[in-house]
Amino acid sequence: MADLTTRFLGIASPNPFWLASAPPTDKAYNVVRAYEAGWGGVVWKTLCEDPPIVNVASRYSAHYGPDRQIIGINNIELITDRPLQVNLDEISQVKRDWPDRGLIVSLMVPCEEEAWQRILKQVEATGADGVELNFGCPHGMPERGMGSAVGQVPDYVTMVTQWAKKHTRLPVVVKLTPNILKSRLTLGM
Numbered sequence: 001m002a003d004l005t006t007r008f009l010g011i012a013s014p015n016p017f018w019l020a021s022a023p024p025t026d027k028a029y030n031v032v033r034a035y036e037a038g039w040g041g042v043v044w045k046t047l048c049e050d051p052p053i054v055n056v057a058s059r060y061s062a063h064y065g066p067d068r069q070i071i072g073i074n075n076i077e078l079i080t081d082r083p084l085q086v087n088l089d090e091i092s093q094v095k096r097d098w099p100d101r102g103l104i105v106s107l108m109v110p111c112e113e114e115a116w117q118r119i120l121k122q123v124e125a126t127g128a129d130g131v132e133l134n135f136g137c138p139h140g141m142p143e144r145g146m147g148s149a150v151g152q153v154p155d156y157v158t159m160v161t162q163w164a165k166k167h168t169r170l171p172v173v174v175k176l177t178p179n180i181l182k183s184r185l186t187l188g189m
């Protein structure tokens, strides 16, 4: 069989097929199922500091086509709703059990250097291979100055990425959203 071994940012995985940060990567049970099915790596569902996110009442909304047919449903899920330590313990265990698979941890904390420093140290201690900075989340978090609120402002992206590079030796991936407000680009905000 062909050798599909991949190195991305120095992170080795047996193949280039990775799961993005989302429900299939939200806990050990699901990540292990993915590895058993052959996935080369995962980006663990976005972590935040405690207290964890609370998913409130459903606010589903739809996208309509020209003839009012529903062509898509908005995703209302937020980031992890499980305590940070539970996620960290599971990440450590999964990485120990599956050392040949890639495991990057997605993160989103407030725009404060100390908050990033704290969580980066905790993730580093799990043995994970890298971190992904979630600057794309459009749900719930922009109001708190996180997620896509950061990704739409180049200066914030630069600032937080510099903090991440300063406070961890792990490879850092920056995840941006294509949904940038045109007015911000025009104004150069």
Ligand SMILES: Cc1cc2nc3c(=O)[nH]c(=O)nc-3n(C[C@H](O)[C@H](O)[C@H](O)COP(=O)(O)O)c2cc1C
Binding pocket: 020, 021, 022, 023, 045, 046, 075, 077, 078, 079, 080, 106, 134, 136, 137, 175
């Ligand atoms: C239900 C759901 C939950 C998601 N949760 C996260 C998340 O916690 N963190 C994140 O960075 N992206 C999250 N995403 C975005 C995905 O990682 C991915 O970027 C997006 O679904 C686009 O990839 P796709 O076209 O393969 O679906 C989520 C997406 C969905 C549909």
